[in-house]
Amino acid sequence: MRIGELASRTGVSVRSLRYYEEQGLLKSSRSAGGQRHYTDSEVERVTFIQRLYAAGLSSRTIAELLPCVESPSEENSETSLERMVQERDRLSQHIADLMRTRRALDGVIAAARTHRENQRATAVVGSRQGSGACTAP
């Protein structure tokens, strides 16, 4: 398939696909006229690249890891296994942080809802006001 189709299948812009190639994350065969052609497997590859970007990896790091993903041959395995583990651990740490933030957000949301209920009760009954403090744990 040509680049436009790959773009629409993956939801990644044509510009970005060319950029990925420039960064060594993606390869393409060229037609006689110089147009890029891709196989179906590149679709998966591109979405995986996007995933890694979303996980906060830089293109340089992705470039280091991808060869190992596609074909675990000696040269890259030994060199980048350590790096992959390191990135995985970093990702784990990041996930833990995000979950903590989510808990904090949940707390704030709950407090806001409680407050709203109190408001409503106060408006109707004219009693009990005051709200619980909400701090990040």
Next chain:
Amino acid sequence: MRIGELASRTGVSVRSLRYYEEQGLLKSSRSAGGQRHYTDSEVERVTFIQRLYAAGLSSRTIAELLPCVESPSEENSETSLERMVQERDRLSQHIADLMRTRRALDGVIAAARTHRENQRATAVVGSRQGSGACTAP
């Protein structure tokens, strides 16, 4: 405390603290000579801001949410509760994506380790080679 101390306590640069103020995320009282002064509670606030940044919120969004976090009064609660829920959901989605990516990375790492073992066994015994394919699920 002055800005330098807040910076070193939070691990956030002085530049960034001023930027936060400029974005309405942080307020400070000024000394006679115009220097910023902060109370101890600002330390928590700054780290929470950092958390939200790490969760992918923009400073504009954080600015919308923070008043609600600090004091759940009517005006902001009603207005931004919806937004908070929306951001929480987005964060959940993001976390789910990252966990998926982590699983994929784990798979790749496991495959690389298996491959390495095979290499070693091959070198010693001279039998069975070939490696399992590793694709993102």
Next chain:
DNA sequence: CTAGAACCTCACATGGATGTCAGGGACAAG
């Protein structure tokens, strides 16, 4: 053959948080 869509390269623009530098006050300790 021809029109139009898709593609090519090159290059400059953008956004957002942060770094950095310049030039000048603020303030604590001697």
Next chain:
DNA sequence: CTTGTCCCTGACATCCATGTGAGGTTCTAG
């Protein structure tokens, strides 16, 4: 008062994935 350290504002620089536009070529449908 002086000196050294911290702080002030303002402005420009940086990184990096992506957007955008120009000017030209390739491919496909009629």
